[in-house]
Amino acid sequence: MSAIPWVGQDATIIRVIQILFSNTKMANTNTESYKYNKKIYNTLTNAKNLKPPFIRNYSTGNNSSNLGKLNPDFVSGFIDAEASFSTVVYYKNRWCINSVFKITLHKKDIYLLKALQAYFGGVGKISGSDVVSYRVESVNSLVNNIITHLDKYPLQTQKKADYELFKRIVLLMDKKQHLTDKGLQEIINIKAVLNKGVSEELLAEFPNTTPVFRPLVELPAVQDIKPHWLAGFTAGDGCFFVYTEKNHKFSSGVRIKLRFNICQHSKDKLLMERIASYFNCGIVTETARGEVNFDVHKFSDIYDIIIPFFNKYAIHGVKVEDFESWKSVAELMKIKAHLTKQGIEKIILIKSNMNKAREIN
Numbered sequence: 001m002s003a004i005p006w007v008g009q010d011a012t013i014i015r016v017i018q019i020l021f022s023n024t025k026m027a028n029t030n031t032e033s034y035k036y037n038k039k040i041y042n043t044l045t046n047a048k049n050l051k052p053p054f055i056r057n058y059s060t061g062n063n064s065s066n067l068g069k070l071n072p073d074f075v076s077g078f079i080d081a082e083a084s085f086s087t088v089v090y091y092k093n094r095w096c097i098n099s100v101f102k103i104t105l106h107k108k109d110i111y112l113l114k115a116l117q118a119y120f121g122g123v124g125k126i127s128g129s130d131v132v133s134y135r136v137e138s139v140n141s142l143v144n145n146i147i148t149h150l151d152k153y154p155l156q157t158q159k160k161a162d163y164e165l166f167k168r169i170v171l172l173m174d175k176k177q178h179l180t181d182k183g184l185q186e187i188i189n190i191k192a193v194l195n196k197g198v199s200e201e202l203l204a205e206f207p208n209t210t211p212v213f214r215p216l217v218e219l220p221a222v223q224d225i226k227p228h229w230l231a232g233f234t235a236g237d238g239c240f241f242v243y244t245e246k247n248h249k250f251s252s253g254v255r256i257k258l259r260f261n262i263c264q265h266s267k268d269k270l271l272m273e274r275i276a277s278y279f280n281c282g283i284v285t286e287t288a289r290g291e292v293n294f295d296v297h298k299f300s301d302i303y304d305i306i307i308p309f310f311n312k313y314a315i316h317g318v319k320v321e322d323f324e325s326w327k328s329v330a331e332l333m334k335i336k337a338h339l340t341k342q343g344i345e346k347i348i349l350i351k352s353n354m355n356k357a358r359e360i361n
């Protein structure tokens with residue numbers, strides 16, 4: 001495989017060419033299908049002013065050596081989407097505390113975890129098979145690598161409150177306070193409002209527990225939202241959808257629709273509204289299940305705002321492949337290929353290769 005990552009428009013075109021030709025016998029250049037693909041290939045090539053040779057091994061840049069050093073804001077955006085901060089209290093001869101920073105992804109995203117580990121100076125461990133986790137649990141690494149980063153490049157979602165609580169616990173551990181009764185109780189008081197709080201069993205062991213206040217998370221001003229943070233957040237929690245819908249009003253019999261989505265817990269509704277203002281497009285809606293969605297459906301917004309944004313501020317990891325496929329559908333729609341039967345076939349083929357990589361959130 002080629003180790004050179006394709007980025008931006010080049011990658012889109014490589015992706016579309018690769019998919020278009022993937023079920024066409026290259027030797028048989030007289031088929032209608034080949035001619036049609038060739039025509040689309042030429043249109044896309046001319047449109048983007050790119051020169052052949054084109055067909056080479058496609059790489060999305062998922063290889064760790066291609067990822068290079070991640071942008072710090074990207075790292076924080078990705079942590080906002082995918083990481084967890086937790087503290088476990090257990091008894092083994094004495095009360096013990098284990099604080100863990102963790103990111104769990106599908107195994108296809110192991111290179112992204114390796115890039116994150118490299119970003120954090122190689123601390124922590126990556127383990128797992130179908131699902132892989134990056135864990136940092138040494139107090140020293142948490143203080144010097146994770147906390148140092150997050151204090152400089154802050155989180156933006158409500159997860160920040162959990163981070164602030166987690167940080168207080170880790171700093172107490174760093175000062176060995178967890179080895180004293182007072183420090184241990186202080187940690188339990190903090191843990192009482194961290195994530196799901198403390199179990200009844202633990203509460204029974206620490207009857208004097210007085211939960212601390214959960215810190216308030218300040219909402220960023222629209223102009224303070226960092227584009228690379230948004231790219232990292234999207235790499236974690238964003239989705240690029242292609243919908244094919246039977247519709248006889250269209251001569252091809254099928255209507256193609258694109259959707260860009262970011263889904264969060266409804267506690268981050270105001271942040272999602274800020275993101276909508278930042279992009280100056282899309283809508284924010286709340287579901288009965290307590291989720292909030294930021295969606296962009298309008299083709300011109302997708303083509304003129306969303307795609308150029310992520311061309312400039314790169315997403316990393318397996319989601320890049322979805323983005324490239326999605327972009328290639330947008331390019332086909334731009335040249336009206338989706339209004340023809342053959343164009344629809346290509347789009348269905350591209351769609352069939354999308355959104356397979358991530359089975360966990």
Ligand SMILES: [Ca+2]
Nearest residue numbers: 081082237361
């Ligand atoms: Ca998430």
